Amino acid sequence: MIESSDHRLYTGITNNLPKRWKAHTEGKTGAKFFRGRSPSQLLYVETNHDRSSASKREAAIKQLKRSEKLLLVAEQRDQDWHQVYSL
Template sequence: MTSNTYSLYILRCSDGTLYTGIARDVPGRLEEHRNGTRGAKYLRGRSPFKLEFQVAVGERGAAQRVEYFVKKLTRKDKLDLIAGRRELPGVD
């Protein structure tokens, strides 16, 4: 994976909710979330969380479009995506 390749990821929080984000370095981004440094406010107080899904998407613009699409999905659709019963449009 090149440094310009973004990945979409979905985390399952300790309260059972799902958080969707994009990053070039997913392990590094998860560490930022865990440490509270530049982490999403949504995740504060919802740790520990677990990486449930990750897929390489491409450049930032494409990743943002896919992230927007996933964030609009219902919880059931997100769980289907995690389980492999649903595909993302425009992602190979």
């Protein structure tokens, strides 16, 4: 989950997080969500999903209310994902 420059939350899936982060920040091949705004912080990461379960989990997270998403983020508040993935 990524927080954007206007404090909205973006959820997506990838099998190469550094490459996808770069795509979002450069704006050429990133998600349409980031047109007119930029990613500011990687807040939440889940790993060890296959493509099918990742897509299902993405859909489930997108259905959550913002407050519920922030609860997920709070579970990982001590994790610096930018450092882990060298972003």
